[in-house]
Amino acid sequence: MKTAQAGTLESMDCLVTLTEAAPGVGIKINITGASAARFTTAMTKKIKETLAELSVKDMDVAVQDNGALDIVLGARVEAAYGRLTK
Amino acid sequence: MRRTMLYLPGNNPNMLTKGHLFGSDGVILDLEDAVAMVEKDAARILVSKYLKQGEFGGVEVTVRINGIDTEFWKKDLEAIVPMKRLDGIRAPKVDSAETVKILDEEISRLEDKYGVPQGKLKLFCLLETAKGILNAYEIATASPRIAAIIPGGEDLRADLKTERSMDGTELEWARRFVVFAGRAAGVDPLDTVFSRVTDDEGLRKETQFIKQLGFAGKSIIHPNQIRIIHDVFNPTEAEIAKAQKILAAAKEAAERGQGAVTVDGKMVDTPVVKRAEYVLVRAGLA
Numbered sequence: 001m002k003t004a005q006a007g008t009l010e011s012m013d014c015l016v017t018l019t020e021a022a023p024g025v026g027i028k029i030n031i032t033g034a035s036a037a038r039f040t041t042a043m044t045k046k047i048k049e050t051l052a053e054l055s056v057k058d059m060d061v062a063v064q065d066n067g068a069l070d071i072v073l074g075a076r077v078e079a080a081y082g083r084l085t086k
Numbered sequence: 087m088r089r090t091m092l093y094l095p096g097n098n099p100n101m102l103t104k105g106h107l108f109g110s111d112g113v114i115l116d117l118e119d120a121v122a123m124v125e126k127d128a129a130r131i132l133v134s135k136y137l138k139q140g141e142f143g144g145v146e147v148t149v150r151i152n153g154i155d156t157e158f159w160k161k162d163l164e165a166i167v168p169m170k171r172l173d174g175i176r177a178p179k180v181d182s183a184e185t186v187k188i189l190d191e192e193i194s195r196l197e198d199k200y201g202v203p204q205g206k207l208k209l210f211c212l213l214e215t216a217k218g219i220l221n222a223y224e225i226a227t228a229s230p231r232i233a234a235i236i237p238g239g240e241d242l243r244a245d246l247k248t249e250r251s252m253d254g255t256e257l258e259w260a261r262r263f264v265v266f267a268g269r270a271a272g273v274d275p276l277d278t279v280f281s282r283v284t285d286d287e288g289l290r291k292e293t294q295f296i297k298q299l300g301f302a303g304k305s306i307i308h309p310n311q312i313r314i315i316h317d318v319f320n321p322t323e324a325e326i327a328k329a330q331k332i333l334a335a336a337k338e339a340a341e342r343g344q345g346a347v348t349v350d351g352k353m354v355d356t357p358v359v360k361r362a363e364y365v366l367v368r369a370g371l372a
Contacts, residue, residue, distance in 0.1 A: 006128045012100040071135045072099040079128035 001060075006079035007068075014068035016076040018084050019060040026058060027051055033065030046070050050077045087111050087368065088146065088234065088274055089303040089319040090312050095120035096149075097129035102136050108309035109316075112146035117162050118153070118178055126158050130165045137169030148210055150176040154188055163192055167207065168200035174208035174233055179241070181218035186211065186228035193231070205231060210276070214238030215245045219260045222267030232273050236305060237264045239278035250281075254292065265300040274302040283308040293318040321365045329362035329369075336362075 007015045014033070021028065029044050036043075047061055050073075061077070068076070091112040094105040097120075105113050115136065121129040133149060149166050152158035154177075166172055177189055189209060197204050209231040213219050219237060226235050237260045243249060248256040261277065268275030277296040280289045293304060293315050304315055321329070332349050336359045339347035346355050366372035 008097075010098070010100065012103060013098075068099065069103065071139055072132065075132040075135045076128070079131045082127055082131070 002084055004080045004084035006083060007072075007076035009064060009066050012067050012069065012072065014063050014065040014073055014076055016073070016080045017062040018077070018080045019062075020084065021058040021060045023058055025060075027056075027061065028059070029061045029063070031063045031065060033063070033067075035067055036063075036065055039065075042070070043073060046073050047077055050074045051081070054078065054081050056081065087303070087370070088276055089368075090315050091146070091148070091276065091303065091305050092309065092312070093120065093150070093279070093305065093307050096133045097121050097125045099132065102132065105309075106142040106145045106147075108312055110145060110306065110309070110312050111303065112148060112173075113142065114176055114305070115147070115149045117158070118150045126152070130158075130162055134165040134169060137166055137171050140169075140171035142171055146173045147171055148174040148176045148208075150178060150212075153177075153179040154185060155179065160192060163196055167193060167196040167202060172207065174210055176210040176212065176236075178212045179214050179218070180211040180225055181213070181215050182221050183224045183228035186225055186232070190229045190231060207231065208233035210234045210236060212236050212238055213260075213264065214241035216242070218242075219263055222264050223271055226267050226271030226273045232271070234274040234276045234302075235264055235268050235271075236276045237261055237278050239281070242278075252288070261296060261299055261301070268302075269300060275300065277301045277304040279305045279307050280311065281307065283310065286310075286314055289314050290318060319368060321369045325365055326369050326371065329365035332358060332362040333366070 001020045003017060003019045005015060005017045007013050009015055027048055029047055031040050031043055051059060088111050090110040091114055092105060092110040093114045093116050094101045096115050096117045115133045117129055117133060149172065151162040180186060193207055194204065209229060210233055211225055213222055213235055222235055226232055237257060242260060243256055246256060265275045280292050282288055289311055296304065297318055332354050335347045335349045336354055346353055363372060
């Protein structure tokens with residue numbers, strides 16, 4: 001399975017790792033980091049929205065978060081997807 | 087006013103979020119030197135999303151794109167031109183009117199494509215080669231988009247085959263020339279960065295020098311540099327009071343049908359009035 005990353009572990013950033021998933025598996029998300037417990041719902045929503053905009057139905061998503069805002073999370077997912085499909 | 091334009095690394099969410107809060111007159115979201123080659127794609131997406139969100143307060147927002155000699159510049163423009171919170175583009179290594187033409191055509195094409203008003207986006211040209219400096223006036227007049235010309239720092243030194251000195255002797259002629267070209271063309275001459283970020287006295291001295299030459303402001307790389315530069319550029323209370331007195335006297339003279347008038351024993355004519363008006367502009371009172 002192909003894997004790609006984008007982002008950093010710097011303050012207000014996150015490191016997003018995308019791994020291709022088999023058709024029908026759906027979107028699987030694993031979020032870790034200091035604020036993961038509090039913001040998992042919002043972050044999961046943002047990740048799913050971003051992948052939907054990219055027409056992605058099956059993907060394994062791992063996020064190491066260090067306080068990333070919504071737009072940063074979306075940008076990192078989009079960048080990782082760009083690298084995965086390059 | 088463009089006293090201070092703060093560079094923000096384009097792949098740094100922390101600085102992109104907070105950068106406009108430090109009080110500079112403008113911010114420059116940097117996709118060029120501050121971004122590693124392998125991160126150009128991620129920085130472009132990040133900067134584009136920040137511009138789309140548009141939370142930069144009242145500061146002038148520009149993006150430094152990659153040079154037209156790279157594979158990145160067209161992708162940079164495609165990502166940023168449609169976004170609502172973009173005032174201008176800072177283009178590196180502009181060395182002729184031809185470079186401006188190439189940039190202008192691509193920006194115009196994208197403005198049309200995305201329904202952005204034609205000419206909305208200003209161009210800030212970095213003159214980073216000896217050729218660019220020598221062509222400063224033709225560059226400054228090559229398009230109505232040009233808002234400012236800026237001499238290079240390190241790149242220009244490299245092109246001149248010299249090194250950085252404490253007093254910047256190697257850039258002195260280029261600075262003077264850029265002021266002449268910018269003022270003749272009616273665009274802002276803006277100075278390059280001062281890279282010794284902990285040398286406050288050195289920054290103050292350099293800012294006093296470039297203000298005296300006629301520069302409208304300076305590019306900066308650290309928020310701590312803002313206060314010092316504004317201190318130098320802001321008129322003192324005595325200068326403001328004097329300017330107000332001159333303008334009041336000139337207005338009164340004009341109402342009486344007189345051309346020139348005397349204030350505190352000195353003749354006030356058109357250039358003096360213009361300078362007084364500029365003092366109030368710098369003070370934010372006009």
